[in-house]
Amino acid sequence: MKNKQKENRIIGTYIYPSFANKNKIYKIKAVLLEYRKTAAAIAKLQWKNFYTKGQFDKNMNIKSLQSRLTERYKQTCQWQVVSILEGFISNIQQEFAKIVFSSNLPEKTKRILLFLNSRKEWLIKKNKKAVWYENNEKTEYEITQEERLLSKKIFKHILSKWNKPRFRNISMMLDSKVAIAEENRKSKTFDKWIKISTLERNKPVFIPLKNNTYAEAVDGEFLNFYQIEVKENKLTVRLIKELKKKEYEPMIPEIAIDLGLDPLFATDKGDLIGKQFLTFLTKMDEKITRRMAYLQKNGIKPSQDTMYNKMVKNLREFLKNEINRFLNHIVELYRPARIVVEKLDFRSPELSKRLNRLIQQFGKRYITEKLKRLNELYGIEIVEVNPAYTSQQCSKCGYVDKDNRKSTHEFECKACRYKINAQINGARNILNRRSIEDIKIHTPKKQVLKILIEQYLERHKGCNSAPLEVLSSNPYFSEFLDTLPIPLECDKCL
Ligand SMILES: [Zn+2]
Structure with a gap:
């Protein structure tokens, strides 16, 4: 486990202000549209490979795939597609394990299913026997047809419930095959250039960038990866850095955090942090609800309304900032070796259904991301516990009511x-x-x-x-x- 953590790379993604004229943006947008189309086509081929061979293949031969992208672009695109699909599959893997754990199946069947799951062997037979170790003792077991069928059934069940990744809105993750950033030494107007290949061979565009001072100062090394996006004719360029692990000397063994909205966090040490959180959310909720009513009255889809989108974006940024700030605060204050949280689920009856849904969706993601980051950077162990009845039980005598x-x-x-x-x-x-x-x-x-x-x-x-x-x-x-x-x-x- 420890070794595995060391292998994990810690990645930071940073926006660099870019200055591209209309013509350049137009060219990049053309690439992006073609890139998305190509990604969807590649994904189709990859799924075919998955169903017949049991895995994705980032080096699959796609020369015959029709696309206006250059071969280099196609390859870059394929790598991105496969990494997205693999992320999706690993989520399925987690869900599969969850289902098996909480089922009433016999212990042995669970073992077999988890074995198949750990090897992603849901559809295609790879191993005849399941092998596991318990107290240094090796157990081998021939997997039966029924067990394979059950594994396939669970896998397909999850797959049918979830939406497969779509590629029509992805941003491009470009590697050095098609993009490269360099320091600008010739003038002082800009700090960097990024050179991006286009649909026309040997006709790249050069886009001036201004440094992101925060990103420049972060301890780590830039990777040759660039995230490129064009939205409403605005170009966003992100540079990616691999971060260094920080020195961290824990002072206490553990701290438990209860997540709520009013306040945002409470600790077992008696802290109540983020008391203004709900007040702020309530105000935002009112604004968003008012806007929604207006849109509904005029038959406008919220997703097409700039103001609505801006409000949701503000909400997301607020959530993210507050969560990061408070968790940083707790870590600085106590320096725990371990953080114990309950399975994340927080909502407030005082907020509208819509806002609760947004908070559920984004708040959960931001907290998970932040905890993961704390684990990577400081080695703080994150433990999730079962949340059932934690709000109804007396922490002193244990009585539940x-x-x-x-x-x-x-x-x-x-x-x-x-x-x-x-x-x-x-x-x-x-x-x-x-x-x-x-x-x-x-x-x-x-x-x-x-x-x-x-x-x-x-x-x-x-x-x-x-x-x-x-x-x-x-x-x-x-x-x-x-x-x-x-x-x-x-x-x-x-
Ligand atoms: Zn009591």
Whole structure:
């Protein structure tokens, strides 16, 4: 695991202001349109390869593929297509594992399916036997036809639910075969030039760039990759840098974070961070909702409205900045070796459906990205735990009750009367959750509840327990009441 992390490259992508006239932009746009068409055609061929040979092939011969792109461009395009498709497949792989883990299949079948999944062997037979090691002992097992069919079925099930990557809106990831950036030493007007090949052979365009001072200062090395995009006749050029890992000396073993919106983060140490977050979102929500009403009245699609798009873009940038800022703050303040979070899911009843959807979609992605970056840069371990009942359980005595949570902010335990901010309570439960072995990330909610209740009853036998009238009015405990001796047996007081 450690070694694997070292191999992972940390990549930063930075916009460099570019200055291209209409004519140059027109030429690049022509490339981009052809590039997207070609990408879609290549993807078709790649899927064919995948279905017949079980894998994509970035060096596939595509000379006969009709395209106005030069052969070099086609090859660059193919590499990008394959890397997108492989990313998609690796998401399927994760989903597959999730489904298998949370299924009721026999342990052995799970093993076989996970073996096939780890080798992406869903469609095409590659290995006769499944092999795995447990406590240094090797187990071999001949895979049956039924197991293969089941694996294929799960794979196809996921594939049918998900949209395959489309290429009609991609930006180009150009390598040195077709693009190169160089320092401009001849004049002081610009810092760099980027030379980009066009559809016409030997007629590249040269585009002046201004340095992105932040990107120039970041510790790392530029790669010969350029992300090129033209949107509404505006050209965006991004340079890509491989970043260096940072020295990091942890001060505490771990910190747990509860994600909410009001505030954004709470920690088990008692921090409430991002208190203005919801206020700001509510304001944005009102604006967006008003705009939507206007658009609807006039029969305009939101995606075609510049103002609406700008609002959504602002929202995304706000989310990203705040998330980065607060997570940086937590890392600087505590220097944890490990960050424990719950499976990410945050929404607020105070916001519209649309905004909740946007926050779900982008907030989740930005937090995942940021945590991944913290892991790569500092080696901080990120642990996700099962979120079931973390908001209803008392972090002090372990009692679970829907009524424990009095409001968004207040938590008061019905059993031990402990009062605490609801989100800090959540963060503490998240921390405790990590050490409950039976609760895995995909353990079904019902099972989690059973484990929590059994733990509670075990820990609070007799007079330490909640009063019987509290327990008997709590539907969570209804199945357990008959197992309790009445009056509750207590070693200490009987
Ligand atoms: Zn309690």
